Amino acid sequence: MKIRTECVPCLIKRIVFEAEQSTDDKKKRTAAIKNACRVLSEIYDPDRCSAEIATKVHKIVYETLDDPDPYSDLKHKSNLVATSLLPRVEELINNSDDPLKTSMLCSIIGNTMDFGIEGGSSHPEALKNIFEKTYSEGLGYDDYSPLMRRIDHSKHIVLFTDNCGEIVFDKILCRELKKVYPDLFITLVVRGAAILNDATRKDAEEFGFKAVVDEILTTGCFAVGVNFNALPSNLEHALNRADLIICKGMANYESFSETEYRPIAYLLRTKCNAIATSMNITLNVNTIKLYE
DSSP: OBOOTTHHHHHHHHHHHHHHHHOSOHHHHHHHHHHHHHHHHHHOOTTSBHHHHHHHHHHHHHHHHTOSOTTHHHHHHHHHHHHHTHHHHHHHHHTOSSHHHHHHHHHHHHTTOOBSSTTSBSSTTHHHHHHHHHHHHOOSEEOHHHHHHHHHTOSEEEEEOOBTTHHHHHHHHHHHHHHHOTTOEEEEEEBSSOOTTBOBHHHHHHTTGGGTOSEEEEOOSSOSSOOGGGOOHHHHHHHHHOSEEEEESHHHHHHHTTSOOOSEEEEEEOOSHHHHHHHTOOTTOEEEEEEO
């Protein structure tokens, strides 16, 4: 997705948020914000990918703050909150006529856990307050049936994760996929370095993904979404042999929508007007959208 003018205030708002998360030192915060604005002014181009620009801006902020993971506390709390909701998720799945579809919906609800942006969460505990309402909304955009037809004919699937907290529900989704398709080879992909509140290999290993997927790879570097100019060879191989790519979250959409990878399914909550407009979907709906 190309960057839009409305992305600029959103990006600045997130920079301010992560600076405040990182330190109480006003001089450091000010320096981080000023450096972010400087870099943004230098590289802003409506013909460039929004994720690429955001990556460069966040990089200078992390370096200025001298903090490799400003969201570490929020990530930990998000995982705890999501884990506390697992009994309810399991209950919904056990009582469902279609456990796999229910697990996808719960996984999408986990995508609401974004911080420092419009439409995101104010704090990790907010998920407890909105879970039932968001679940009752169901899917606002529903490509589940064509997605299932794709999975029916797939041998290899690559699933890109997004946020912490959300990843707890992604494990349930992978488990349900394996129940229905025990011979399906699932490659799980997490971020190659701590960025925003996204999940890394540490989270995937902590939650025991090795029991429900066949391999765990990373995007290989510090990047919002995926930097296709720095793909690890093993991830490039996995993508080239994939019969289907499943992407969780908005950052992965921002990155992959600039590529020709197909078929690809996006499972996300449209928290952002720019994303919703780009996907031609209503704002603030649970989404499964397949591009073939």
